[in-house]
Amino acid sequence: MEGVTDFATRLWMAQTAAPDEATTPFLRVTKDYPSKRISANFLPEIELSKEHGVVSCVPQLMASETPDLIRIGEYFLKSVPFIDINCGCPSPTVVGHGAGSSLLQSPEKFHRYLSEVVSALGGEHVSVKMRVGFLDEGEFPALLDVLRSFPLARLTIHGRTRTDRYRGLARWAHMDLASRQLACPVVGSGDVLSLESFDEKMKEAPCLAGVIVGRGALRNPWLFRQLRQGKDRVVVSRSLVKARMLQFVLLQELQQQHWESFFKTVRDGFFNLGNELSGSEAEERNELLAAKIFNGVERECLAAVLWPVSRVSLARGKMLWNYLRSGLNAPPELSVAILRAPDWLAFLNALDAFLEHLSAEDVAVGYHREWDWVYSGAGSTIQDSREIT
Ligand SMILES: Cc1cc2nc3c(=O)[nH]c(=O)nc-3n(C[C@H](O)[C@H](O)[C@H](O)COP(=O)(O)O)c2cc1C
Incomplete structure (x- = not known):
């Protein structure tokens, strides 16, 4: 896409x-x-x-x-x-x-x-x-x-x-x-x-x-696993949603600003652990990766609040969020603060606030058409218009 x-x-x-x-x-x-x-x-x-x-x-x-x-x-x-x-x-x-x-x-x-x-x-x-x-x-x-x-x-x-x-x-x-x-x-x-x-x-x-799968994979990034396993629901932890959201922004930043060391890290096998990590494991991998590339330190962690996230990477994170929010079971008002966040810190705070409002630690990810307005072919068939007479 x-x-x-x-x-x-x-x-x-x-x-x-x-x-x-x-x-x-x-x-x-x-x-x-x-x-x-x-x-x-x-x-x-x-x-x-x-x-x-x-x-x-x-x-x-x-x-x-x-x-x-x-x-x-x-x-x-x-x-x-x-x-x-x-x-x-x-x-x-x-x-x-x-x-x-x-x-x-x-x-x-x-x-x-x-x-x-x-x-x-x-x-x-x-x-x-x-x-x-x-x-x-x-x-x-x-x-x-x-x-x-x-x-x-x-x-x-x-x-x-x-x-x-x-x-x-x-x-x-x-x-x-x-x-x-x-x-x-x-x-x-x-x-x-x-x-x-x-x-x-x-x-x-x-x-x-x-x-x-195009847009559906952004609305529910776990959809491929769901289809492979033939399960009608994907349940992931809130901490995994957060870690994957932050990972997306981090990878964008590394791709744009640190291509050579980023690509070397990929080639050295940093990502070969696959996609079955828990939320805390995924969070730790993010922080290790950030410390390795931003600070050149192999074994230390760098908390997400300290990442130097550019406006472009922040905008990319918001683009993902604009799709993903229709896959999470919370009303759109709560997610607007994330889309409006002026900087990385505000984005992190708004994301935390949103996740706290989700009812349980385990989150069922699935598509909510009524909360979607991004390139939504299906959404646009909803009869919400009035005839002009
Ligand atoms: C933002 C966006 C960018 C797209 N870019 C491409 C593209 O570069 N090449 C392509 O073959 N299709 C592109 N498509 C079309 C998708 O591959 C797909 O055929 C279409 O979105 C319908 O599938 P979906 O309902 O799963 O999204 C794009 C679609 C969107 C929404």
């Missing part, structure tokens, strides 16, 4: 509940960019493995012109089995440049684009992420016909059109159709928020090879 799932977030997600795999946010490729260098933190997973506490990650690329995409695709294919092409981004800037979901505007254009990429890179090295149409879902069968001609590594479908952006509900019947008609594995996307919604979607589209 663009602007969300950078390396620090993927590492954090792997530490929290370990999804099977991740994808980078799209890398927008042009004739001149990237030219000779790609940012070290775009896909550091290339140099890491499961033992380092990360999950494998597919690079996603977006380009208006196929030669640009092919050039960078060839670079990544030295290290990964396939690259993903973004044919779904609805942003007006991206569409205006002829990339993302604009590739779906005509089946001929879509065919030409894929044919050039597949003949250069090989279908088995290419996966596609798309929507069910540009203007209208009626465009889907013709797009499916195009896809039939290519032996892709995988197809992921977000069941909305470009016109929908994130409104309404994703159409899983379209994903079902694709999974029955195409030879490649088809993965579904849209509105997986809980075990219940996952089960419903798998009933509607039983031949899918898998699902991806």
Whole structure:
């Protein structure tokens, strides 16, 4: 997810509940960019493995012109089995440049684009992420016909059109159709928020090879564990919620301000303990990591109040909180102080106050639609508007 799932977030997600795999946010490729260098933190997973506490990650690329995409695709294919092409981004800037979901505007254009990429890179090295149409879902069968001609590594479908952006509900019947008609594995996307919604979607589209979870993984970061274990509730301790929340901010800070020592620490195996830590263990690991990188001290702990958290990392923490709060069973008023916190200390105090209001030490994490207003396709279908007469 663009602007969300950078390396620090993927590492954090792997530490929290370990999804099977991740994808980078799209890398927008042009004739001149990237030219000779790609940012070290775009896909550091290339140099890491499961033992380092990360999950494998597919690079996603977006380009208006196929030669640009092919050039960078060839670079990544030295290290990964396939690259993903973004044919779904609805942003007006991206569409205006002829990339993302604009590739779906005509089946001929879509065919030409894929044919050039597949003949250069090989279908088995290419996966596609798309929507069910540009203007209208009626465009889907013709797009499916195009896809039939290519032996892709995988197809992921977000069941909305470009016109929908994130409104309404994703159409899983379209994903079902694709999974029955195409030879490649088809993965579904849209509105997986809980075990219940996952089960419903798998009933509607039983031949899918898998699902991806976007916003739901921020609303309930333990969702992957829940889905794996087939449990209808995730219960975690308040102290673990707090430790994971703080860890997110810490990792953001380390990624932005201390990349080299941070990456060395990851490569040295600091995160190989996995995702079954208790709240106090997770808190201690945070403090050890902070002391190691901020103060260069191996064995001491540095309490969270002393971390030098920049405005950018604080803003990232608030972004996560804005999703996560709809997964925690407390009224939104209490969480507003966290979103408004002017600095790190105020953020910590507001978080403590919020957690104290949760009724018990053990917290059931689950989605509360009524408390969510972030990119909420499902939320926007609530009939809360009045007709203008
Ligand atoms: C903030 C945001 C950024 C996104 N960025 C990307 C992206 O870079 N590449 C992509 O393929 N999809 C992107 N998506 C779409 C998601 O991958 C997913 O298909 C969509 O959000 C529906 O799934 P969900 O209901 O599980 O979130 C983004 C979605 C959001 C909300």
